[in-house]
Amino acid sequence: MTQVASPVSLTAVDAPGQPTPSPELEQLYRGFERELLVPLWTEISGLMPVHPQSKAAPHLWRWQNLLELADRAGHLVPVGRGGERRAIALANPALGGRPYATPTLWAAIQYLMPGEDAPEHRHTQHAFRFVVEGDGVWTVVDRDPVPMTRGDFLPQGGWIWHAHHNAAQHPMAWIDGLDIPFQYATETQFFEFGRDAISDAERISPERSRAQRLWGHPGLRPVSVPGPQPSSPLLNYRWVDTDAALTDQLELEDEGFPGTVEPGHAAVRYTNPTTGGDVLPTIRTEMHRVRRGTETAPRREAGSSVFQVFDGTGTVTVGETSWRVERGDMFVVPSWEPLSIRSEASASDSDSGALDLFRFSDTPILAALGLDRVSVDAGR
Amino acid sequence: MTQVASPVSLTAVDAPGQPTPSPELEQLYRGFERELLVPLWTEISGLMPVHPQSKAAPHLWRWQNLLELADRAGHLVPVGRGGERRAIALANPALGGRPYATPTLWAAIQYLMPGEDAPEHRHTQHAFRFVVEGDGVWTVVDRDPVPMTRGDFLPQGGWIWHAHHNAAQHPMAWIDGLDIPFQYATETQFFEFGRDAISDAERISPERSRAQRLWGHPGLRPVSVPGPQPSSPLLNYRWVDTDAALTDQLELEDEGFPGTVEPGHAAVRYTNPTTGGDVLPTIRTEMHRVRRGTETAPRREAGSSVFQVFDGTGTVTVGETSWRVERGDMFVVPSWEPLSIRSEASASDSDSGALDLFRFSDTPILAALGLDRVSVDAGR
């Protein structure tokens, strides 16, 4: 069989650690190309670096730009079966135009016009929604309508039916996070269409989801549902609880007790109440609060993160890049890039006096395989 | 060496499955006694029954009697180092006068007079407190003052320092549950004295424990304390949350959704938020609510339970025994005895219209070893 245009292409170079170029070496390399082989010695520094060298770049997306384009899409692009969702994904500038915020994580703004429904489906990709502003939409999860308002976090475990419904008179935006790039890389994706329309009962405005009524009581679980569940059965985490937890941590710090991550830096992790572990098997989610005038210690983690500013203003430094950030802005932290967050010293009248950031990361993947690593430059 | 008075004593009997009595057999049995040996064939039916045949008996203790005796002890018996606690334990009538509610569980009423302190200590025995009525005491756990009021549940993991302080002008009673008989049987107990007095800072009335402020937010955990903990770091479960969870389950049932254990029977389990499992390694704790006029299906479980009526009135049947019960009454359910609970059809004006029961059991021990079994007579 003639091998037309092998994808392998090798060049002998005169460089340290490389074999000396020669006609024989060239012939060997042609043999490798013909047989679809690549030697380690030409690739090792890229494949097996001393520490992670991310393909992704630190990057910031401004919420106002995201919102404006989403709104234009709201008027131009219908939502329906096939396209499934009016979701617009962050494409990391260093990842070749793919809709990947990081090599493993998808982050998108989703937008629903008044009265619109996004049809029901399910997929193995794990997902969540986070609401930086607005209200009026609910997500219907296994027929349970789950309301969404500012500060709410909604996990959506893989292979669970879900649809969206905007019952309000105004459009609503929120962000979606998924492990789409990870499942694309590992080729583990399954997808199935559900009902084309939700029922009338699912259109009645819920105050609390049924999931919240069963699972939203601290430290308690229904005896009727024993055992661990693969993803959180608690389908919404209300802002009132998250805010209270962060407030409590900072007050404990003021009283001289432990609880914060570091001085002036409170953080809570969303957990699966049936395991105490991460809310989703592949995605860690957290809310961080940095007190006014506080700067966090530079921290590197194996694996990547995406942040959205929930409230306040400040300056974020990722590797060599710094941005001034405000509500809704989203940015990515590639693997092993140091991250530091500084809250504005004097806040404007309107903000709460702290910088609140929602974070999601691929850490559970790494932790499940023993590949997670952290390095904190506490000595700064 | 002459063996004086061997504890082994064997009698040859003429019975099915037993060897025929004879002088030789008698001689053999004397040999067994001399060598401290016991054959299986004389013991097997007791040791290896077809299903558990509990040594314990079903029994009920009336709260008014417990309270009255505890109050008398409050005036006669000081609390201090050595005796450690003014705790008075239920002694199952079939367990030989030992202070065991069941073969594995200790249940006691504890009583503290105004201004009294119970000194600090720690022990490997896992413990909890549950408050059926009253207030004014707090338990100081690792220097964290934890308030106690009606309906509150306080787990107390093994080997954690703790003391009690009554800051009120009146006495207070509550119940203690521990795995003392289990650790006595397995001989795993360690004990250490702590400080003789708690500090002034620990005497200031807390509204919420520090533990509650860190761990009492549904589905959220502090990022600063990762990983599973052997027992719950949430040191008090407030009645307001427990009541809301039970109310929600019954309302979901009214709306046609799942959530209750069986029709009219809601139940929540107290969990360790770092694992989603039982709040203590050896003790399961739950709160059950049986709607007015409801009777639960007879249920047998391997392992034993102790119940305290928290509210309402009704009739409880354990094996062949039935009692009419009301607030504070405590009763034991021996291993594999069927239990059924019937709430009063027409309640008095004062009660909430349901029968609420606090339950604790040794199920986590059995579950950890694969020995848990349940049989529900649903067909009744």
Place this chain on the structure above:
Amino acid sequence: MTQVASPVSLTAVDAPGQPTPSPELEQLYRGFERELLVPLWTEISGLMPVHPQSKAAPHLWRWQNLLELADRAGHLVPVGRGGERRAIALANPALGGRPYATPTLWAAIQYLMPGEDAPEHRHTQHAFRFVVEGDGVWTVVDRDPVPMTRGDFLPQGGWIWHAHHNAAQHPMAWIDGLDIPFQYATETQFFEFGRDAISDAERISPERSRAQRLWGHPGLRPVSVPGPQPSSPLLNYRWVDTDAALTDQLELEDEGFPGTVEPGHAAVRYTNPTTGGDVLPTIRTEMHRVRRGTETAPRREAGSSVFQVFDGTGTVTVGETSWRVERGDMFVVPSWEPLSIRSEASASDSDSGALDLFRFSDTPILAALGLDRVSVDAGR
């Protein structure tokens, strides 16, 4: 109801930590007795000691005595349905004549005459057999005939059918270990009779059990049986493997490499190949080899053990008691009693030059609940 002869009996004593005797106190104690209550303050030192104070005593049983009585029983006591097994249990002299080697463990010699069968049954009690000498019997486990010869260890997970068959022309003895006292204490026992006779196919002498053929290859498991199993699917551990493993450890030590527990002391643990953990959920089993002239460091463990000398001679010290031991002798180590083993410095011609001891303990129970503790006096 008149309470005739309450099992509770309390005496007011004038002692430190006890309330001062008075008529009122006596009256209180009579109230406790009437209501079946026992105060903590009279019981705490026994129930909650500073460290475990075992109810059991160190004790030694001589193999020759066991064997002689078992043989007499072989001629007097038939084996059949009802009695089930010709097993004769060690009764710890401090445990009131109960057939308990320790508070949690049963240890017995079992004896089968030529041609005899012990009928099939199953029970939740976990069991094993260990063969100190002899051969000719096989245990039929889920219809798989498993041969037994000197040095072999056969685990028998709970609720698995099993019978015994002596195919030889001579009697055979072996030891059984079970968690009967533990399951008696926790009241978790279930039992079921099986077939009255095994089939002809199960009487054909096996060279290797089917279990060994599937599971007896180091580090390998059949792809057809995935996942963890509650107890080991490997139904026999042959002496040739155990001996080789111990020999290897001591040779590694001679070469200067780690592997032994301490100098001159090799030990292997029998494991469940589907988990790497203990072979049975409630019983740990190990084989220890102490080089000639070696003395092990005194070691205390929470929980109890039973040992059988497999080979060699030496001196064993448990707490204050010492015995000279030889092949087959069995002894118990109560909870938290220090144990030290000294192998004979000059061995007789017949032994292998080391002291080999089979050990079983209740450690998995403790470990599953976080109650295991060890203290080694290495500084001796």
Place this chain on the structure above:
Amino acid sequence: MTQVASPVSLTAVDAPGQPTPSPELEQLYRGFERELLVPLWTEISGLMPVHPQSKAAPHLWRWQNLLELADRAGHLVPVGRGGERRAIALANPALGGRPYATPTLWAAIQYLMPGEDAPEHRHTQHAFRFVVEGDGVWTVVDRDPVPMTRGDFLPQGGWIWHAHHNAAQHPMAWIDGLDIPFQYATETQFFEFGRDAISDAERISPERSRAQRLWGHPGLRPVSVPGPQPSSPLLNYRWVDTDAALTDQLELEDEGFPGTVEPGHAAVRYTNPTTGGDVLPTIRTEMHRVRRGTETAPRREAGSSVFQVFDGTGTVTVGETSWRVERGDMFVVPSWEPLSIRSEASASDSDSGALDLFRFSDTPILAALGLDRVSVDAGR
């Protein structure tokens, strides 16, 4: 900031599920490009397919070709610090010339000339070696020399020091498997150089590795090393054991007992003896034996595999592609492609009468995250 050459490039197309092309839509898409955004609706079918659609292609590499090129490299390319290894990787023809056998797995032939050493290093990538023919090399793992001969399998957990040494008078080839592409995708790689040369003691030919002496006894583990280990402490799995396990399975099948995967198809999995699970956290490894004249049922698995024929001849079908295979040939099975294996009905004189295949896959990654799926077409 002028965005020069955004990597995002979007084209409005007139297709089902896509918004109708219009100047406004074009303008929206230009906005997306400018802001580095990509909509879901243009990408969903590729990103979220109904089932995995692998980017990789089924492909076969002939061992003779691999060996010949490796031998030529042996004469042209030195082994030393920097290049580290004379390893030549399979480059899946559909993966753009990258040295990836599949999207997650690296597979290479490694070659060492007589007397050569490959220098010591360690990396987070998990690795193994498998020997299809030859001998004379040992891998020095944490200073433990581990011999390699035909049929041997050597796992190499992440972050463990290792070097190679060819002590023979002839070159030796073997295959390496690693999770390099997976760790490249997730950006979790760390790497460190070790000693430049191994010691003289490590050059002395071992008969058995120290690891094998400690861990290579079936069902037994050294008491001195408790607890689970992240990767297998058993550093070599000898062919004699693997062959015996496969032989036993087929003999059990002949006798009418279970054990094989399906009729005529035996398989063993290499396990970590401290967990019973996969030998490496990210790579599953197995040896399969297909009886002469047997065809396996088509089987799809989420995730990808690489096979090497160890012995025998037969025909392999992956999706639409079939190859006749013989010793040493390597092929890849992309995610969700059906695989069927047919052993030659009449074998040549030289072979053992069965088709033996070594397999490795990324299944542990999927299983740890709940993403593993299998579909077997048993009804064929």
